[in-house]
Amino acid sequence: MSFNIFMQNVVNGLSLGGLYALIAIGYTMVYGILRLINFAHGDIFMLGTYFLFYAVAIFHLPWWLSFILAIILTALTGVLTEKIAYRPLRNSPRISLLISAIGVSFFLQNAGIVTFSGIPKAFPRPDIFKKILIIADIRIQIVNINAIVISLLFLMILLYIVYNTKTGLAMRAISTDTETARLMAIDVNRTISITFAIGSALAAVGGILWALKYPQINPLMGIIPGLKAFIAAVVGGIGNIPGAMVGGFLLGFTEIMLVAFLPRLSGYRDAFAFLILILILLFKPDGLFGKNVQEKV
Amino acid sequence: MSYRILLITFCLLFVVSSLVLAENTIKIGVNQPMTGQMAAGGELGMKGINLAHELRPTVLGKKIELILVDNKSDKVDAAVAATKLIEKDKVIAILGSYGSSMSIPSGEVANKNGIPMLTATSTNPMVTQGKEYVFRACFIDPFQGEVMAKFTHEYLKLQKVALLIDIANDYSVGLAKFYKETFEKLGGEIVASLYYQAGDQDFSAQISQIISSGAQALFFPSYFQDAALIAIQARDLGFTGEFLGGDTLHNPVIVDLAKESSEGLFASTFFAPDAPTTEIAANFVAKFKEKYDELPNAVSTLTFDAYNLMLDSIEKAGSTEPEAIKNALAVTKNFVGAGGPIIINEEGDAIKPAVIVTIKDGEFKYYTTIQP
Numbered sequence: 001m002s003f004n005i006f007m008q009n010v011v012n013g014l015s016l017g018g019l020y021a022l023i024a025i026g027y028t029m030v031y032g033i034l035r036l037i038n039f040a041h042g043d044i045f046m047l048g049t050y051f052l053f054y055a056v057a058i059f060h061l062p063w064w065l066s067f068i069l070a071i072i073l074t075a076l077t078g079v080l081t082e083k084i085a086y087r088p089l090r091n092s093p094r095i096s097l098l099i100s101a102i103g104v105s106f107f108l109q110n111a112g113i114v115t116f117s118g119i120p121k122a123f124p125r126p127d128i129f130k131k132i133l134i135i136a137d138i139r140i141q142i143v144n145i146n147a148i149v150i151s152l153l154f155l156m157i158l159l160y161i162v163y164n165t166k167t168g169l170a171m172r173a174i175s176t177d178t179e180t181a182r183l184m185a186i187d188v189n190r191t192i193s194i195t196f197a198i199g200s201a202l203a204a205v206g207g208i209l210w211a212l213k214y215p216q217i218n219p220l221m222g223i224i225p226g227l228k229a230f231i232a233a234v235v236g237g238i239g240n241i242p243g244a245m246v247g248g249f250l251l252g253f254t255e256i257m258l259v260a261f262l263p264r265l266s267g268y269r270d271a272f273a274f275l276i277l278i279l280i281l282l283f284k285p286d287g288l289f290g291k292n293v294q295e296k297v
Numbered sequence: 298m299s300y301r302i303l304l305i306t307f308c309l310l311f312v313v314s315s316l317v318l319a320e321n322t323i324k325i326g327v328n329q330p331m332t333g334q335m336a337a338g339g340e341l342g343m344k345g346i347n348l349a350h351e352l353r354p355t356v357l358g359k360k361i362e363l364i365l366v367d368n369k370s371d372k373v374d375a376a377v378a379a380t381k382l383i384e385k386d387k388v389i390a391i392l393g394s395y396g397s398s399m400s401i402p403s404g405e406v407a408n409k410n411g412i413p414m415l416t417a418t419s420t421n422p423m424v425t426q427g428k429e430y431v432f433r434a435c436f437i438d439p440f441q442g443e444v445m446a447k448f449t450h451e452y453l454k455l456q457k458v459a460l461l462i463d464i465a466n467d468y469s470v471g472l473a474k475f476y477k478e479t480f481e482k483l484g485g486e487i488v489a490s491l492y493y494q495a496g497d498q499d500f501s502a503q504i505s506q507i508i509s510s511g512a513q514a515l516f517f518p519s520y521f522q523d524a525a526l527i528a529i530q531a532r533d534l535g536f537t538g539e540f541l542g543g544d545t546l547h548n549p550v551i552v553d554l555a556k557e558s559s560e561g562l563f564a565s566t567f568f569a570p571d572a573p574t575t576e577i578a579a580n581f582v583a584k585f586k587e588k589y590d591e592l593p594n595a596v597s598t599l600t601f602d603a604y605n606l607m608l609d610s611i612e613k614a615g616s617t618e619p620e621a622i623k624n625a626l627a628v629t630k631n632f633v634g635a636g637g638p639i640i641i642n643e644e645g646d647a648i649k650p651a652v653i654v655t656i657k658d659g660e661f662k663y664y665t666t667i668q669p
Contacts, residue, residue, distance in 0.1 A: 267464030267492030
């Protein structure tokens with residue numbers, strides 16, 4: 001392998017990792033607060049791309065407006081999901097919540113097939129995102145740079161919200177002890193709604209960037225990215241926001257390098273990702289970066 | 298009392314009418330995926346069958362009754378559907394299914410019960426293997442792989458080709474295998490073999506490898522959704538070689554999905570509607586356009602031919618005895634369909650030429666025909 005191809009693969013790995021990271025942050029955030037693995041996260045991600053698709057292709061709205069609309073609508077869907085499927089189960093055993101999440105996931109996928117049809121649609125790409133920078137024979141899509149920059153940006157915004165605002169304080173309080181938080185006059189329902197809104201908005205951003213890079217959308221497109229983001233979140237220590245970010249980049253990078261160095265195994269890269277998940281769960285169930293212990297005591 | 302008499306009269310009427318109907322109709326079963334993952338294929342198939350039925354509704358002086366059963370794109374349901382057609386509806390022959398994975402189990406059932414089955418588009422070799430009652434109106438996967446290898450070597454005159462294979466898909470693995478064998482025999486070189494799994498959306502690493510291998514063409518026998526993503530990413534990453542694929546790529550949706558990246562793609566297929574070579578084909582295209590207001594595709598063409606081949610065989614047999622129909626089907630030598638001539642070989646497979654189509658200005662265009 002020439003140095004150029006190696007560098008090209010580094011770029012490929014970073015850009016795929018950036019997308020995983022973005023989805024994983026939303027995943028891990030909901031877990032961190034609610035101790036709920038939101039299996040519907042990948043499907044919320046899918047909805048984000050369809051909202052944008054309809055805004056641009058059917059209603060012919062300008063791009064910037066479509067972006068904002070898609071993100072808001074996806075955030076609202078996330079909040080609604082929580083109200084309908086998770087809130088009534090808040091005092092039930094964890095396993096009921098988990099099953100409910102899987103149910104929501106199936107529901108969204110099949111509702112998607114019914115309303116959007118199962119035939120994939122071409123996602124419109126504005127020309128600025130199609131542009132390709134060629135630096136020393138290495139081809140970098142503008143959307144790749146965006147994915148990395150936007151992931152980092154959102155990470156910082158999120159960390160700021162969680163650690164420097166009142167809402168963030170409420171989130172952390174709920175994550176530690178919901179009952180006590182309620183006694184301290186924290187509006188638990190409102191805080192959880194905000195958490196879902198932010199998590200789902202992140203899924204929408206991730207979905208849109210994903211669809212700009214792989215411009216084809218279908219109602220089942222969220223399954224694999226959702227699972228990969230879950231793996232990334234577990235690798236980084238689920239509930240740990242910077243951990244999810246690192247986990248995402250690590251996973252994207254490993255997947256690409258597996259194909260690059262062991263092309264014969266390229267068909268098994270998903271299996272490889274799940275192998276990582278199993279190994280982490282076996283040997284380091286708290287993830288590479290451990291839990292944020294101080295939050296949980 | 299009068300109520301009871303009325304009821305008895307109705308019953309008698311029903312019995313008599315069903316007897317009369319039974320005398321004058323021939324029941325042919327149709328086993329197709331009308332719902333589920335392959336519903337689109339089943340729907341295209343029915344367009345061809347319905348048109349053929351409309352144009353030719355009788356055989357041996359009797360009306361043909363088509364009985365459609367939905368196999369839900371599922372292997373188990375396909376076998377159940379075949380059983381229902383044979384045992385409950387008492388059909389004398391079965392058409393279908395779309396999709397080899399459904400044709401294999403339903404063929405088992407038909408063969409065991411001694412009912413002739415003719416599939417239009419199932420290309421997997423296992424569909425007819427060892428089943429004397431099962432036939433097909435299309436060529437098989439190995440032939441498609443060979444055709445594309447020949448085409449690459451003799452028409453495009455290329456020497457270095459890379460393969461990108463869906464590892465979980467028999468169709469993809471099969472085509473790639475036969476492509477490789479033939480291409481290497483002809484003196485070409487496979488410079489890279491890479492894999493993925495249906496549902497993958499990122500192909501950047503595979504494509505970077507392919508580019509670095511110096512391949513002049515990429516053969517990717519995959520479903521059109523995957524193919525569209527591969528084409529887009531290959532062009533984005535700077536691959537300038539030719540795109541080659543099998544009949545699954547001959548689907549206009551690929552142009553909608555991949556836009557300008559699909560330009561110039563070559564695919565082997567059964568039929569090119571823009572260049573009908575015979576009068577029968579031209580007539581079929583005209584009738585199809587009249588009924589559905591669109592150009593026919595390969596799937597509808599083959600089901601149209603399968604229906605007519607079945608009727609020809611019933612005529613030749615001169616009876617509705619399943620065994621006689623099977624014997625007539627097995628010796629098909631000079632059937633001329635809309636999709637070209639068909640000869641049935643001893644395995645029950647059709648020997649027929651393959652058509653190469655290419656995408657030009659966003660549309661599939663006839664390129665050349667390759668004889669078997």
